[in-house]
Amino acid sequence: MDKKNIMLVDGMALLFRGFFATSFTGNYMFNSKGTPTNGIFGFMRYFLNAVETFGPTHVICCWDMGSKTFRNDKYEFYKANRSAPPEELIPQFDLIKETVESFGVPNIGVEGYEADDCMGTLAKLYGKNDHVLILTGDQDILQLVDDNIKVAIMKKGQGNYAVYHKENFEEEKGITPLQIVDMKGLMGDPSDNYPGVKGIGEKTALKLIKQYGNVDGILNHMNDLSNGIRKKIEENLDALHLSRELAQIFCEVPLNCDLDEARWKVDINNVSQKFEELEFKNLLTQVDKIV
Structure with missing residues (x-):
C-alpha cells in the first residue's frame, strides 16, 4: 500500500510572513470593501507554491488559538514580550481560515496549546505509517524531525526551502533533533x-x-x-x-482529525468564489497548476 504524503502547515508562520513581506513598506492591500488582504495574499502565494513543490496527498493547517497556553501556567512571562498584532492583520485571522477551508483543507487548533503542539501531535501520529512534511519558518519545529517526519523551513524569497530529515539534520547541525x-x-x-x-x-x-x-x-x-x-x-x-x-513541543494534544477529510482534492468553484470575494483573481492561475 502506497504511503501518504501529509503536509502540515504552520498557519501563523505563513500568515505573519505573508503579512510582513508585503507591508514592511507601509503598502497594505485592501479589497473594494476596505478589508485588508495582504497577509492572506502572501499566505496563499507561499501555500500554493509549497503544494506545487512538495505534491502532498493530504494537507492540514494548524493554528494558535489565543495568546495563552499551558506554558503560561508554568511561566507567566512566556511570550510576554510579544507586541499586539498590527491592526491591519486582525481582520485577516478569520478570513484566512475561511480561505483555507475553501480548498477543503482542515483548520486545526486547540485552546491552551500552540500550533506547534498540534503539529507535533499529528506528525507523531501520522509518521507511524506515512510520510509527514511540516511547512514552517520556525526553527523550533526542527526538534520534530524523525524517521518519517521532515521539516521544510521557508527561506527568504518565495519557493526557497531548507528541507531537513534525520540524516542531513545531524550532518549539518552536529546534534540530534531532540x-x-x-x-x-x-x-x-x-x-x-x-x-x-x-x-x-x-x-x-x-x-x-x-x-x-x-x-x-x-x-x-x-x-x-x-x-x-x-x-x-x-x-x-x-x-x-x-x-x-x-x-519541548507537546505531542499529546487531545485533538481529532480524520485524515480522509484532509485529502488534497480541490473544488475549484469554491476557491474561485472565495478568491473573487478577496479580489485575488490573478492567483487563480497558480491554483490551476495544482488541482
Whole structure:
C-alpha cells in the first residue's frame, strides 16, 4: 500500500510572513470593501507554491488559538514580550481560515496549546505509517524531525526551502533533533521570553550538549565542568529545568482529525468564489497548476 504524503502547515508562520513581506513598506492591500488582504495574499502565494513543490496527498493547517497556553501556567512571562498584532492583520485571522477551508483543507487548533503542539501531535501520529512534511519558518519545529517526519523551513524569497530529515539534520547541525530541547534549556529563548542559564550562549550550549549528550548528562558530570560554567548552572538550575520544559513541543494534544477529510482534492468553484470575494483573481492561475 502506497504511503501518504501529509503536509502540515504552520498557519501563523505563513500568515505573519505573508503579512510582513508585503507591508514592511507601509503598502497594505485592501479589497473594494476596505478589508485588508495582504497577509492572506502572501499566505496563499507561499501555500500554493509549497503544494506545487512538495505534491502532498493530504494537507492540514494548524493554528494558535489565543495568546495563552499551558506554558503560561508554568511561566507567566512566556511570550510576554510579544507586541499586539498590527491592526491591519486582525481582520485577516478569520478570513484566512475561511480561505483555507475553501480548498477543503482542515483548520486545526486547540485552546491552551500552540500550533506547534498540534503539529507535533499529528506528525507523531501520522509518521507511524506515512510520510509527514511540516511547512514552517520556525526553527523550533526542527526538534520534530524523525524517521518519517521532515521539516521544510521557508527561506527568504518565495519557493526557497531548507528541507531537513534525520540524516542531513545531524550532518549539518552536529546534534540530534531532540537535543534542540536541551540546547534551548541552556540558552533560553529571547523571542519566547524564557531565560535559560544566564551567561550561557549558543556556542557553549552546543559544546556541552555534544560532550554530555543532554542536560541530564551535564548535571551528572558537574564536577568535570569549569568552575565558571558549573557556577552558572548551579545558580540557574530552576530556570534550566523550566526552560527545557517550555522548549519541548507537546505531542499529546487531545485533538481529532480524520485524515480522509484532509485529502488534497480541490473544488475549484469554491476557491474561485472565495478568491473573487478577496479580489485575488490573478492567483487563480497558480491554483490551476495544482488541482
